[in-house]
Structure formats: C-alpha cells, structure tokens
Amino acid sequence: MPEEQQDTTAGPPVLSVVVYGRDVQGHLAAGLDALAAQASPGVEVIVAAVGASARAAASDRPGVTVVPLPEGTADAAARVAGGERAGGRWLHFVHSKDTVPTGAPRTVGDRVADLGEGVDVLVVDHVRSTWRHQGMPSPDSKHLARQGRRDLPLADCPDLLRVTPLLGNRVLRADFWREHAEHLAGDDETYAAYAALLLADRIAALDQVALNVRELRTESLPTGRPEERFGVIDRHESLLTLAANLGLPPAPRTALYDVMVGDCLRIIAREKLPDAVRKEFFHRASRAAVAWRPEGYQRPGGLEGVRRRILEEDAYTKYRTFQTANQQRRKLRSAVVARKHKVGLKVRDLRYRRDLERPVDPGLAVFTAYWDRGVACNPAAIAAKLAELAPHIHPVWVVTAANVPLLPPGTDHIVPGTPRYWEVMARAKYLVNNVNFPNAIVKRPDAIHVQTHHGTPLKRMGLDQLDYPAASKGLNFHSLLSRVDKWTYSVSANSHSTRMWERAYPSRYESLDYGYPRNDVFYSATATDIRAIRDRLGIAPGKRAILYAPTHRDYEAAWTPRLDLATLAERLGEDTVLLVRGHYFYGGATSPLAGLRKSGRIIDVSSYDPVEDLSLAADALITDYSSIMFDYANLDRPIVIYADDWETYAKTRGVYFDLMTEAPGKVARTQEELTEIFASGAWRDEEAATVRKVFRERFCEYDDGRAAERVVRRVFLGESEESLPPVTPIDERTPAPTPEEATTR
Structure with a gap:
C-alpha cells in the first residue's frame, strides 16, 4: 500500500500498564474492569497475577495479558515478571490494590509519546482512597504544576523529590x-521511587491524575517488629550515598536530606513505638542528620526548626519535654471529655474492669446470635458440636430478658447489663457471635472471638455500604471497625464470602474457610427428620410445600408481602402449601398474614425457628435477595427468584453481583411470570438444574456437613489446619432426602 496509508499503530505499544500482586482484599477485579476497557493498540495491560484468586480476577478480559505467578510470589518479583513480559516503550507499574482512572492510560500514553529520547521518568499526580473517603487529592500537584511541560535534569527540579x-x-x-x-x-x-529520580538523566511531569492509591487500614495489615522502622534511616542513607556516588549537585541532595529528616521526625512524633525503640531511633536519626547535613544548610524556622535543632543535638529527653509541652493543651481537653464519660459509667466500669483483671477461664464459652435473640444459626450449631467434642467447655448464652422463656430447658444464660453478664463476658475464653458484640466489650489478649456471620453476602456489607446511605442509615464506620478489630476468626462458607468479608471488614482476623455450621444439617438430616418437621408444621402428606422467604428492604419501614399470596396459592392448586416467612427485622410487627392462615394453604412461619427446618421441609424455595438462597442451594432443590424491584434494591442497597444473570434458578419479574414458572414445570426443568449446579459449586464450596466439627477442632481444641477433616468435593456429597423421597423411605 502507499506509505501514507500504512497502519500507524503497528509496532510495540507506547505504554504498558503492569498490574502486579495478589488480589488484596478482593479489589483487583473492579480495577481491571475499568482498565481493560481502556486497552488499545498504543496501551497494553499486563497483569502479573499472584495466586489463583488474582488469576481468576484477571481472566477473560479482552486486551489483558495475564502472567500467572504462584501463590507467595513477592510484589517485587511480580513487578519484574510483568515488566519482562511488557512490550511497551514505557512502563507504568500499578499495585493490584490500586486503580487507574478512566482516560489516564491514554493521557499518559500521549504524553510519553511526545517526550524526547533523553527523558527517563514521567512523574504523574495521584489521588488517595481509604475505606471512608474516595479520590482525595495528593499534596503533589504544586510541584508538578511548577514544572509544567518541561523535561529537566533533577538538579533543575529537586522539589520532585x-x-x-x-x-x-x-x-x-x-x-x-x-x-x-x-x-x-x-x-x-519506596527506595525504587526515589532512586528512579536520582538515576534519571531527565525528568518530565504531568499534573494530571493517573493513579488512585487505595490506602488499606493499618489494622488489616500484618504487624512487623518495631525495630524494622530503623530501616527508614538505612533507606535514606543509602539514597544519599547513591546521590553522592552519582555526583549529583547540592540542590537534589539538600532536598533528599530534608525529606529524610522530615520522615524521621514524623515517625518519632506519630508512630506507636516502644520507648526504647523510639529512643534508639532518635539517636540513629540524630547521627544521620549530622552526618549527612549539607554544607551551609539552613534549618527551617518556627517549631519545625526547633525540632530539627534538638534532633541534631541528640537531646532525646529535651525533645520529649518539648513535645509534651505542645501536646498538653490537647491532652487536657481530651481528659475533660473522658472524665465526663467515665463518671456516667463508673459503677459498671469498675466492676467490669475488676473482672477483666481476673484470669481468663479456659473452660468458659459465650454464645449469642442475632443481637441476643436466642439459640440459633451458626453459633447454635457450633455449641451443639462443642458439647459432643469438648464437653469440658461450658457454654453460656447471651439472651435478652424477653427471649429467656424461649430458651431450651436447662440452657445456661446471661441477660445483657446484669452483673453476671459483665463477669462472664470479662472472663470467658471464647466468645462466639453471628453479629458483633457491643462496643463496651473488651477483647482480652488471650480471649478468642469467633465471628460466624449469618449469610453469604449478595448485598453490600461493612465498608462497602459507604456509598449507600439508605443501607447504612448513619452507621458509625469507625465504631464498626473497632468491633471488627476484636475478631480472632471469621467463618466463611465460600471463597466469595471470604473475599467480601476481607474487603468489607479489613482487619487481622483469620478466615476459617470451613463452611457454615448451620448448614451441616442439610447433609445429616434423615427421611425421618424431614417427616417429623413437616408434621410439626402441619403439612399434610403428599402436599407440595413451597417456602417463600423474602429479605428486608432498607427503603421500607415495615414488611408487606410483595405477592398476592391468596391469589398465588389459588393458582398453584390445592396440592401446594405456601410456607411464608417474613424477615426477622419485622419480628415485632403484627403479621399481615393472619387472615390467610384459615385457608390451611398458607402457613405463617415467620416466628418458626430454626429456619433450617423450614428449608428441609420445603420442596422448593421462592426468595428475592435473601441469603437463604445460598444455604438452600446445599439441598440441590429448585429455587425461584422473584425480583420485581431488582433495580431499586441494587441501587439502594448495593450488590456484589448481578443476580439476574447469575441466579440459582428461574427468575420472575412479575407475579404472573412466577405463577407460570410453577404451572409450566419450568421451576424444576433441566435449565433450572443446570444454573443451580453452577450456583452450588460457587456458593456451597465448603459446606459438606462437617463445618461445625472443623470449627470446634481448630478453635476450641487447638488442632492444626492439616489435621482437620478435608472438605468433601461437591459432587461426592449427598444432601438430605427431598420431602418426596422422605415419604418413600
């Protein structure tokens, strides 16, 4: 073809965006969704994916090249692997937890394409995001704007350091x-970031945002030895040595020295270090500040100059006195507020604190569920297995006064706020809950808190509710995180839940991928058990029972059935019984189903516990967005989704995946469609069974009937992870018989 018609996009890409690392707290997929859409002939996307989770998050995205790396590969090695695979003339390294804003790859690609041959580094702007705030501007824009479109040696732009x-x-x-x-x-x-500027012949700047840095909660990161902070001084001295060896002029070396002293003073003033470590850090920082001080260096004025002078004098005691004087006013103000709070809680607090000083009782375990409603859910299943495998550990249930009469006979219990409540909560070795304990409960260092959760998340949870005020309703996220920080273990039924919990509740707890203990019964129940449950519910032999269990709507004040239940019952025929269960949030409301019970074809099971019995009794489940669908899928029985308000629910509550395309069975958007699904037999056809199989494989991953045993052996008996019963593959499990099968056995 003529030269002017040749494809100008041929050849290597201008820019390679190299995303590297493991899938930290489940953030990788969302970032890649936006980035993959921006790949072009001039911009390639390389993902150096560490581990199976990262590979899964990066797979099946057009325009994305995946470099699979084994679990445990360090970030540096992943960067190298991604860089070696990259074909671009320029490399933009992006950690897997961070994201690239829409349009940034094209902007960066255009900028570097215009740079001269002698330019080695382009410095770009970024924003920061935390669990609480998104897109906060960096302090760097003034330095980048000052340089404009020029490319300069570091000697002429030292403030870039x-x-x-x-x-x-x-x-x-x-x-x-x-x-x-x-x-x-x-x-x-960090060393590499500084060294890139020191080593570059020329540097360009771009005062546009090309990176969104996700700052993870410190409490969700592994702890290190305090002495490791000495490495900050070593790093800066290595950089100053590099600058000297490169023969860099005074301006960049002075800027680098300023950065070192500032970093050291921030660590001394702000970080929680043992006093001996802080003192040694101060001495080492003092030696470095004196040894590397540039000739003719002038300290800044004001308090900062005073701090630097004291540091150079190596006067640690003087420094602490100076800091104490500056902080005294703030401390006095805080003390007044704290004193007022303590007066109001004095009597309770003194008793509780006294009990906290007594030894932890290794034979005492506290259980509670659903905000102290009673014996239920995962805690109940764990307590039952504990009685079997570790009878030497005494269980005590936390129950509200109103629910005490509903406890099984002989259940040892405590009522919140009573003297024994505070004593037991202070001394128990084990505390098991499917929600959070109150803020006032102290996590003792040698106590073990087990968070069992009470469902697989479809709706957004924890920090992921920040963008959904109708769902969070003024939730104090700081208090939430302080409760999460008390968790020792988090029980999970599937890897989806594990990833979402780690993202929504970032902290240092250990995930127990053992399955939900409450679902064990779906593999242990017999035909006799199922017949007995149906007898208790009043389901006549031969009748088809359909459980209708909708979830809570954050935008509704009270529960009203979204279906015309009387009409539905009539259309489904006399051989069908509807078991109707309102969400527990509305347990105190008058049931709107009272007038329908007399027909005998609708049974209000809103107050019936445990809900697992209802699942075992039902031939099929109708639900909307309730987590019961994930549990019921263990039974491998038909599930129908009634989603008349999906768009409203998804926008108001927030969801983790599109249920309309990843449902466990047929989906109805109107009551007429729902009725037709049952009338035509589609509720249990081959297509419904196929999508249910996919759903079970994804969300019933660890549920095999031995979850409670694994929890008890690992948490209460201290057995090793390797010695626990392995999870049975899903195609080798045998769920409880269906009601139809139960009648023939």
Missing part, C-alpha cells in the same frame, strides 16, 4: 528500568 514516593506515580522508560534493575526492581518500592 518531595513528591509522594510511589513507584506507581513514576512512569519509567522500559530500557531505563531494565538498565537500572539493581536499584529499581528490588523489594523496597
């Missing part, structure tokens, strides 16, 4: 990165 030291806000020329791999490809990303 004051830009946040992230490898992700430095776009590197690929040949430059490979040439200086000794400094740029190591484990210390």
Whole structure:
C-alpha cells in the first residue's frame, strides 16, 4: 500500500500498564474492569497475577495479558515478571490494590509519546482512597504544576523529590528500568521511587491524575517488629550515598536530606513505638542528620526548626519535654471529655474492669446470635458440636430478658447489663457471635472471638455500604471497625464470602474457610427428620410445600408481602402449601398474614425457628435477595427468584453481583411470570438444574456437613489446619432426602 496509508499503530505499544500482586482484599477485579476497557493498540495491560484468586480476577478480559505467578510470589518479583513480559516503550507499574482512572492510560500514553529520547521518568499526580473517603487529592500537584511541560535534569527540579514516593506515580522508560534493575526492581518500592529520580538523566511531569492509591487500614495489615522502622534511616542513607556516588549537585541532595529528616521526625512524633525503640531511633536519626547535613544548610524556622535543632543535638529527653509541652493543651481537653464519660459509667466500669483483671477461664464459652435473640444459626450449631467434642467447655448464652422463656430447658444464660453478664463476658475464653458484640466489650489478649456471620453476602456489607446511605442509615464506620478489630476468626462458607468479608471488614482476623455450621444439617438430616418437621408444621402428606422467604428492604419501614399470596396459592392448586416467612427485622410487627392462615394453604412461619427446618421441609424455595438462597442451594432443590424491584434494591442497597444473570434458578419479574414458572414445570426443568449446579459449586464450596466439627477442632481444641477433616468435593456429597423421597423411605 502507499506509505501514507500504512497502519500507524503497528509496532510495540507506547505504554504498558503492569498490574502486579495478589488480589488484596478482593479489589483487583473492579480495577481491571475499568482498565481493560481502556486497552488499545498504543496501551497494553499486563497483569502479573499472584495466586489463583488474582488469576481468576484477571481472566477473560479482552486486551489483558495475564502472567500467572504462584501463590507467595513477592510484589517485587511480580513487578519484574510483568515488566519482562511488557512490550511497551514505557512502563507504568500499578499495585493490584490500586486503580487507574478512566482516560489516564491514554493521557499518559500521549504524553510519553511526545517526550524526547533523553527523558527517563514521567512523574504523574495521584489521588488517595481509604475505606471512608474516595479520590482525595495528593499534596503533589504544586510541584508538578511548577514544572509544567518541561523535561529537566533533577538538579533543575529537586522539589520532585518531595513528591509522594510511589513507584506507581513514576512512569519509567522500559530500557531505563531494565538498565537500572539493581536499584529499581528490588523489594523496597519506596527506595525504587526515589532512586528512579536520582538515576534519571531527565525528568518530565504531568499534573494530571493517573493513579488512585487505595490506602488499606493499618489494622488489616500484618504487624512487623518495631525495630524494622530503623530501616527508614538505612533507606535514606543509602539514597544519599547513591546521590553522592552519582555526583549529583547540592540542590537534589539538600532536598533528599530534608525529606529524610522530615520522615524521621514524623515517625518519632506519630508512630506507636516502644520507648526504647523510639529512643534508639532518635539517636540513629540524630547521627544521620549530622552526618549527612549539607554544607551551609539552613534549618527551617518556627517549631519545625526547633525540632530539627534538638534532633541534631541528640537531646532525646529535651525533645520529649518539648513535645509534651505542645501536646498538653490537647491532652487536657481530651481528659475533660473522658472524665465526663467515665463518671456516667463508673459503677459498671469498675466492676467490669475488676473482672477483666481476673484470669481468663479456659473452660468458659459465650454464645449469642442475632443481637441476643436466642439459640440459633451458626453459633447454635457450633455449641451443639462443642458439647459432643469438648464437653469440658461450658457454654453460656447471651439472651435478652424477653427471649429467656424461649430458651431450651436447662440452657445456661446471661441477660445483657446484669452483673453476671459483665463477669462472664470479662472472663470467658471464647466468645462466639453471628453479629458483633457491643462496643463496651473488651477483647482480652488471650480471649478468642469467633465471628460466624449469618449469610453469604449478595448485598453490600461493612465498608462497602459507604456509598449507600439508605443501607447504612448513619452507621458509625469507625465504631464498626473497632468491633471488627476484636475478631480472632471469621467463618466463611465460600471463597466469595471470604473475599467480601476481607474487603468489607479489613482487619487481622483469620478466615476459617470451613463452611457454615448451620448448614451441616442439610447433609445429616434423615427421611425421618424431614417427616417429623413437616408434621410439626402441619403439612399434610403428599402436599407440595413451597417456602417463600423474602429479605428486608432498607427503603421500607415495615414488611408487606410483595405477592398476592391468596391469589398465588389459588393458582398453584390445592396440592401446594405456601410456607411464608417474613424477615426477622419485622419480628415485632403484627403479621399481615393472619387472615390467610384459615385457608390451611398458607402457613405463617415467620416466628418458626430454626429456619433450617423450614428449608428441609420445603420442596422448593421462592426468595428475592435473601441469603437463604445460598444455604438452600446445599439441598440441590429448585429455587425461584422473584425480583420485581431488582433495580431499586441494587441501587439502594448495593450488590456484589448481578443476580439476574447469575441466579440459582428461574427468575420472575412479575407475579404472573412466577405463577407460570410453577404451572409450566419450568421451576424444576433441566435449565433450572443446570444454573443451580453452577450456583452450588460457587456458593456451597465448603459446606459438606462437617463445618461445625472443623470449627470446634481448630478453635476450641487447638488442632492444626492439616489435621482437620478435608472438605468433601461437591459432587461426592449427598444432601438430605427431598420431602418426596422422605415419604418413600
């Protein structure tokens, strides 16, 4: 073809965006959704995916090249693997937890395409996001704007050393990165970020956002030894040594020195370090501040200058006195507020604190469920298995005074707020709950808190509710996180839940991928058990029972059935019984079904517990967005989704996946469609069975009938993970018989 008609996009891409690392707290997939859509002939996306979860998150995305790496691969090694696979002339390294804003790859690609041959680094702007705030601006824009479109040697733009030291806000020329791999490809990303500027011949800037840095909660990250903070000083001294060896002029070396002293003073003032470590850090920082002080260096004025002078004098005691004086007013103000709070709680607090000083009782376990409603859910299943495997541990249930009469005979219990309540809560070794304990409950270092949860999440939970005020309704997220930080273990039924819990509730707890104990009964119940349950419910032999269990709507004040139940019962025929269960949030309301019970074809089971009995008794389930669908799927019986308000629910509550395309069975959007699904037999046809199989494989991953045993052996008996009963593959499990099968056995 003529030269002017040749494809100008041929050849290597201009920019390679290299996403690397494991799928931290489940954030990778969302970031890749946006990034993959921006891939083009000039911009390629490489994902150096560490582990199966990251590979799954990165798979099946057009325009994305996946470099699979084994579990445990370090971030530095993942960056190297991704960089080696990249074909772009420029490399933009992005950690898997971070994201690239829409339009940024094209903007960066256009900018680097215009840069001259001598430019090695493009510094870009970024925003920060936390669990609470999204897209907060960085402090770097003034430095980037000052440089404008010029590309300069570091000697002429030393203030770029004051830009946040992230490898992700430095776009590197690929040949430059490979040439200086000794400094740029190591484990210390902060060192690499500084070294890239020191080593570059020329540097360009772009005062546009090209990176969204997700700052994870410190409490969700592994703890390190306090002495590791000495490495900050070592890093800065190594960088100053590199600058000296490169023969850099005074301006960048002075800027680098300023950064070092500022970092050290921030650590001394703000980080929680043992006093001995803080004192040693101060001494080492003092030596470095004196040894590397540039000739003719002038300290800043004001309090900062005073701090730096004291540091150079190595006067630790003087520094602490200076800091104490500055903080005294704030402390006094805080003390007044704290004193008022303590007066109001004095009597209770003194008693509770006294009990907290007594030894923990290794034979005492506290159980509670659904805000102290009674013996139920996963805690109940764990308590039952505990009585079998560890009878030496005494269980005590927390129950509200109103629910005490409903307890099984002989159940040892405590009522919230009573003297014995505080004594037991203070001394128990084990505390098991399917929600959170109150804020006032102290997590003792040698106590074990087990969070069992009470469902698989379809709707957004925890921190993921921040963008859905109708769902959070003024929830104090700081208090929520302080409760989450008390968890020792988090029980999960499937890897989807594990990822969502780790994202919605980021902290240092250990996930127990054992299945939900409450679902064990779906594999242990016999035909005799099922017949007995149906007899108790009043379901006549030979009748088809359909359980209708809708969930709570955050935008509704009270529960009203979304179906005309009388008409539905009539259309389904005399051989069908509807078991109707309102969500427990409305347990105190007058049931709107009272007038329908007389027909005998509708049974109000809103107050019936346990709900697992209802599932065992039902031939099929109708629900909307309730987590009961995930539990019921263990039985491998038909499920029909009635989703007349899906769009409203999804926008108001927020959801983790599109139920309309990933449902466990047929989906009806109107009552007429629902009726037709049952009338035509589609509720249990081959297509319904096929999608149910996919759903079971995804969400019944660990539920095999031995979840409670695994929890008891691991948590209460201290057995190793390797010695626990392995999870039975789903195609080798045998669920409880159906009601139809139960009548013939």
